[in-house]
Amino acid sequence: MKALILIPFFLSMFKPTYEYHIADLDKDGRMDTLYYDANDSSIIYLLSGRDFLPSRKKYELEAGNIIRLDAREGGFCIHDLHMRSFTTTCYEYEEERKQFRLSELSYEDNRGETVYSLNLLKGEYEATLSSYDIENDTLITYPPINMWVQNDPVYLGDLSTLHLPDYNFFEEYKKNYHPPYSDTLTYIGFDGTYDYQELIGEKNGELYYMQGGSYNGHRGDLIEIDLFTFCYQEVADGDIFYARTFVGNIHTLREGALSQFYKTNKKQIHYSGDQPDNWRYEESFRPDIDYYLANTKDATIKHALMEPGTLEIETFSYAEKESDYFFRVLIAQVNGGKRKPVGEFFLKLFPTYQTEYYIFDQEKGDFSRVDM
Numbered sequence: 001m002k003a004l005i006l007i008p009f010f011l012s013m014f015k016p017t018y019e020y021h022i023a024d025l026d027k028d029g030r031m032d033t034l035y036y037d038a039n040d041s042s043i044i045y046l047l048s049g050r051d052f053l054p055s056r057k058k059y060e061l062e063a064g065n066i067i068r069l070d071a072r073e074g075g076f077c078i079h080d081l082h083m084r085s086f087t088t089t090c091y092e093y094e095e096e097r098k099q100f101r102l103s104e105l106s107y108e109d110n111r112g113e114t115v116y117s118l119n120l121l122k123g124e125y126e127a128t129l130s131s132y133d134i135e136n137d138t139l140i141t142y143p144p145i146n147m148w149v150q151n152d153p154v155y156l157g158d159l160s161t162l163h164l165p166d167y168n169f170f171e172e173y174k175k176n177y178h179p180p181y182s183d184t185l186t187y188i189g190f191d192g193t194y195d196y197q198e199l200i201g202e203k204n205g206e207l208y209y210m211q212g213g214s215y216n217g218h219r220g221d222l223i224e225i226d227l228f229t230f231c232y233q234e235v236a237d238g239d240i241f242y243a244r245t246f247v248g249n250i251h252t253l254r255e256g257a258l259s260q261f262y263k264t265n266k267k268q269i270h271y272s273g274d275q276p277d278n279w280r281y282e283e284s285f286r287p288d289i290d291y292y293l294a295n296t297k298d299a300t301i302k303h304a305l306m307e308p309g310t311l312e313i314e315t316f317s318y319a320e321k322e323s324d325y326f327f328r329v330l331i332a333q334v335n336g337g338k339r340k341p342v343g344e345f346f347l348k349l350f351p352t353y354q355t356e357y358y359i360f361d362q363e364k365g366d367f368s369r370v371d372m
Contacts, residue, residue: 021071025100026093034071043069043078043156049098057157075100085109091156092121100156105164114170118149118162125149129170142177147231150238163238165231173231173243180228184253187221188354190214196232199225199247200354207354213247219291220256225249258287261294267305273315273327285315288347288355289329295372296345301331304342309335311342318346325349345370 025032030048036059037044043059046052061067061080068079077090087107091100106117116127127145132138145165154160185201185208192198199215201208201223213225230246271286296302304311312332327349331342346358346367357370 019069021069021076023071023076024073025071025076026095026098027074032071034069034076036067036069045076045100075103077104097155102154102156102158105162116145116165118164120151120154123148123150125165127165127170129174131174142174145173145231145243147233147241149233149241163233165241169231169241169243173229176243176245177229178245180226180248182224182226184222184224186256187215187217187223187250188219196246199250201225210247211244213250215250217250217252218256218258218262219287220258220295221252222254222256224251224253226251257294258291261290265293265305267311269311269313271313271315274317285327285347288349289313289315291355291372292329292345292347292357296370298343301343304331304333307333307335309333312339315347 019035021034022031023034024030025034025045026047026049028049032048033046033052035044036042037056040056041058041060042056044054044056046054059067059078062082064083066081068081070077070079075090075092077088080087080089085108088105089102090104092103093099094101101120103121104117104119106115108115113130113132114127116125118125125145125147128142129145130139130141133140149163149165151163152160154162183203185203188200188202188207190197190213191200191209196211197213199208199210199213201210210225210227212230215223217223226248227245228248229243231241231243234240234242271289273285293301293305310333312334314330314332316328316330318326318328325348327347328344329347330344333340333342344359346360348356348358350356357372358367359370360366361368
């Protein structure tokens with residue numbers, strides 16, 4: 001123990017330092033020493049596992065700032081006191097790398113308007129915001145922000161830049177935040193986005209898009225969605241953060257024709273086509289075709305659904321149309337070995353998972369869109 005105390009004491013005769021801190025930093029059962037060398041702007045630690053040889057890591061202070069160290073078993077924290085705020089960074093000792101890894105970061109301004117913390121080992125980020133309304137002489141507070149924020153491991157002395165929400169994100173959150181509420185619309189489907197799927201619905205004759213949510217119902221159901229403000233980090237670029245309105249729970253208010261069709265239809269239906277290897281079409285064709293069957297006003301098709309036998313449905317790319325998403329659907333009734341054509345229609349699929357339906361008008365010699 002004498003060497004443990006004498007080495008930093010001897011060094012302090014030549015360089016100004018803050019106080020020394022004693023703790024088992026590397027968790028080997030023996031006490032270690034930690035201090036800040038103000039003359040060299042460095043954190044010095046002497047570990048028993050390294051025979052108390054000084055290790056020096058640069059830690060620059062801004063002009064006027066004060067540093068305070070807090071040593072504990074398995075690591076330490078740095079409290080960096082600014083004029084109007086203070087930041088705390090904590091490090092955990094990693095035995096495998098024999099380095100101190102940044103584990104926690106917290107920040108608070110002395111006006112109490114912005115407080116945040118990040119657990120870098122778990123990626124858990126939490127922030128609370130408030131702002132003062134000068135005109136009304138009131139303090140506006142917002143619900144806490146909770147999200148996952150991912151960073152690569154950062155070690156003491158690294159020059160790595162952390163991915164953290166900044167002033168612009170906080171302003172966006174204040175602008176976009178609203179208390180949770182519900183909305184009612186007719187469900188269409190989901191579209192895939194970069195990070196989250198997007199709900200597509202219809203309200204007052206207009207398409208309705210909102211990120212998030214999951215639903216087990218079918219197109220045409222009348223649904224109620226719960227909406228809330230959600231914050232997240234852009235996966236493709238760790239420095240971009242968003243505050244958006246997201247869909248939470250989805251409740252069915254009234255089942256549509258397709259949901260009823262799946263419950264009541266007893267007709268055996270076989271599907272086939274010329275796109276067996278295309279997952280986009282293969283997944284979309286069946287519910288899109290079923291939606292037509294459930295909603296069609298074509299008496300011949302409706303009658304065929306009630307007759308004995310099997311309904312055979314074939315889907316083909318339609319070469320006369322330039323769009324890659326235009327397909328011809330042929331419907332036939334098969335009973336007692338006899339095959340009878342029942343009808344046909346055309347599908348136009350969109351990358352956004354919408355669908356339009358057409359029939360070919362022989363008199364006009366052109367396609368007419370069918371209202372579903």
